[in-house]
Amino acid sequence: GDSVTQMEGPVTLSEEAFLTINCTYTATGYPSLFWYVQYPGEGLQLLLKATKADDKGSNKGFEATYRKETTSFHLEKGSVQVSDSAVYFCALRGGNAGGTSYGKLTFGQGTILTVHP
Amino acid sequence: DSGVTQTPKHLITATGQRVTLRCSPRSGDLSVYWYQQSLDQGLQFLIQYYNGEERAKGNILERFSAQQFPDLHSELNLSSLELGDSALYFCASSVGGRREEQFFGPGTRLTVL
Numbered sequence: 001g002d003s004v005t006q007m008e009g010p011v012t013l014s015e016e017a018f019l020t021i022n023c024t025y026t027a028t029g030y031p032s033l034f035w036y037v038q039y040p041g042e043g044l045q046l047l048l049k050a051t052k053a054d055d056k057g058s059n060k061g062f063e064a065t066y067r068k069e070t071t072s073f074h075l076e077k078g079s080v081q082v083s084d085s086a087v088y089f090c091a092l093r094g095g096n097a098g099g100t101s102y103g104k105l106t107f108g109q110g111t112i113l114t115v116h117p
Numbered sequence: 118d119s120g121v122t123q124t125p126k127h128l129i130t131a132t133g134q135r136v137t138l139r140c141s142p143r144s145g146d147l148s149v150y151w152y153q154q155s156l157d158q159g160l161q162f163l164i165q166y167y168n169g170e171e172r173a174k175g176n177i178l179e180r181f182s183a184q185q186f187p188d189l190h191s192e193l194n195l196s197s198l199e200l201g202d203s204a205l206y207f208c209a210s211s212v213g214g215r216r217e218e219q220f221f222g223p224g225t226r227l228t229v230l
Contacts, residue, residue, distance in 0.1 A: 041223075042223060043119060043223045044207065103216070103217070106162070
């Protein structure tokens with residue numbers, strides 16, 4: 001079945017540091033890939049997405065490129081801020097036309113990011 | 118604010134009891150998804166409904182059931198509760214049943230004592 005593996009956390013950085021959170025996946029067909037962010041006490045918010053190979057998703061300074069050859073979707077940001085402190089989830093939505101996967105999302109374990117001033 | 122509402126926000130109950138979690142999707146969204154977030158299992162898909170009908174099922178226990186009503190709100194029923202059912206339960210909604218963005222509610226935190 002589909003699976004997502006995310007780098008273990010937590011990750012602690014100083015403000016303005018470079019961020020990378022690794023994400024690799026296993027899926028059949030052509031999945032769509034997502035990064036969600038969860039701030040304390042809140043639900044998940046979609047951060048960015050990519051629906052086909054070589055697509056780059058970007059939002060709020062975050063970027064991730066859909067790499068089919070390495071089955072990866074690593075999240076990067078050039079300069080993090082204290083307000084970026086949150087839990088980040090990599091997720092995929094299966095690309096099979098049939099079956100029972102439909103719209104369900106499969107999530108990685110989540111990475112806690114803490115940014116210090 | 119995603120537009121998805123969940124009630125209650127917190128729920129504390131005892132083992133063996135039954136609870137009902139409620140979700141109201143965004144206006145116009147036909148699909149509702151339920152997810153469970155726990156420390157040991159992470160975020161897992163439970164079940165999806167589309168316009169009142171069950172569309173997909175994930176790792177949902179037989180003690181759990183759900184339904185989507187004609188007004189499109191959904192309820193997740195958890196019975197014979199065990200300590201291990203303590204988790205954050207999220208509802209998400211989307212316009213359609215497959216490729217559209219899912220919008221998540223704030224979650225219901227269930228504590229089973």
